[in-house]
Amino acid sequence: MLGQAYPDAVVELDHTNPYQLLVATILAAQSTDKTINTITPALFAKYPDANALAAAAPSEVEKLIVKSGFFRNKAKHIIGMAQAVVTRHGGEIPRTMEELCGLPGVARKTANVVLGSAMGLDVGVVVDTHVTRLSARLALSTHTDPVKIEHDLMAILPKAQWTPFAHRLIWHGRRVCIAKKPDCDHCTLAPHCPSAFAAVQPKDPSPRAEWNAKQRAARKGTAAAVATSKKPAPKSRSVAKQPRAKRA
Numbered sequence: 001m002l003g004q005a006y007p008d009a010v011v012e013l014d015h016t017n018p019y020q021l022l023v024a025t026i027l028a029a030q031s032t033d034k035t036i037n038t039i040t041p042a043l044f045a046k047y048p049d050a051n052a053l054a055a056a057a058p059s060e061v062e063k064l065i066v067k068s069g070f071f072r073n074k075a076k077h078i079i080g081m082a083q084a085v086v087t088r089h090g091g092e093i094p095r096t097m098e099e100l101c102g103l104p105g106v107a108r109k110t111a112n113v114v115l116g117s118a119m120g121l122d123v124g125v126v127v128d129t130h131v132t133r134l135s136a137r138l139a140l141s142t143h144t145d146p147v148k149i150e151h152d153l154m155a156i157l158p159k160a161q162w163t164p165f166a167h168r169l170i171w172h173g174r175r176v177c178i179a180k181k182p183d184c185d186h187c188t189l190a191p192h193c194p195s196a197f198a199a200v201q202p203k204d205p206s207p208r209a210e211w212n213a214k215q216r217a218a219r220k221g222t223a224a225a226v227a228t229s230k231k232p233a234p235k236s237r238s239v240a241k242q243p244r245a246k247r248a
């Protein structure tokens with residue numbers, strides 16, 4: 001069904017080789033593919049491969065990726081990743097899960113994206129925020145931990161479907177089964193979905209949802225503090241600012 005709905009589903013980060021997809025995927029954390037696709041052309045023009053990026057000045061990289069959010073950390077990660085690729089792998093992006101996960105800023109999800117979409121290797125299933133949410137809604141997994149969800153999906157799916165299934169689920173999560181308002185009326189999966197038309201959807205267990213909830217709570221806390229705060233008392237003049245006593 002998802003195959004019919006999204007026969008051409010692919011990763012939506014623009015790239016032409018594994019290096020570019022690895023960098024783009026690291027940058028996409030807590031951002032959107034659309035935003036990252038506006039950043040990477042200039043980044044890849046200046047740093048076309050791991051060797052170039054390994055020698056980059058962090059401040060120069062930061063300027064180019066500022067729109068991605070958390071740009072200082074991300075600059076550190078992609079430069080560190082490139083340096084590790086140069087020193088450990090001769091400048092070539094490695095082709096195993098273990099080696100990829102040994103690079104700075106790279107965990108299983110990022111490694112699965114690169115292995116599946118840039119190298120054609122079905123090593124695992126990409127479990128991002130959409131796959132996490134939809135796996136709960138479709139009752140494909142009862143877990144909240146991405147690695148456990150991935151193992152559940154790997155057990156259900158034939159190996160050749162690991163990569164395309166994840167892309168299709170991600171596309172479905174972006175277009176129909178939206179986090180806040182799933183469009184069950186127009187969902188091809190509705191006849192088989194245990195959460196279809198449910199007044200309350202299963203709690204979104206993704207780390208991103210948790211992060212968003214924390215941000216909302218922090219904003220609420222700040223707003224409440226501002227709303228209830230009294231007019232601040234006028235500052236007393238500090239001792240240092242008192243006029244000096246005249247000497248006798």
Ligand code: SF4
Binds near residue numbers: 178187189193
């Ligand atoms: S039926 Fe509704 S909850 Fe189930 S997958 Fe479709 S949109 Fe999501």
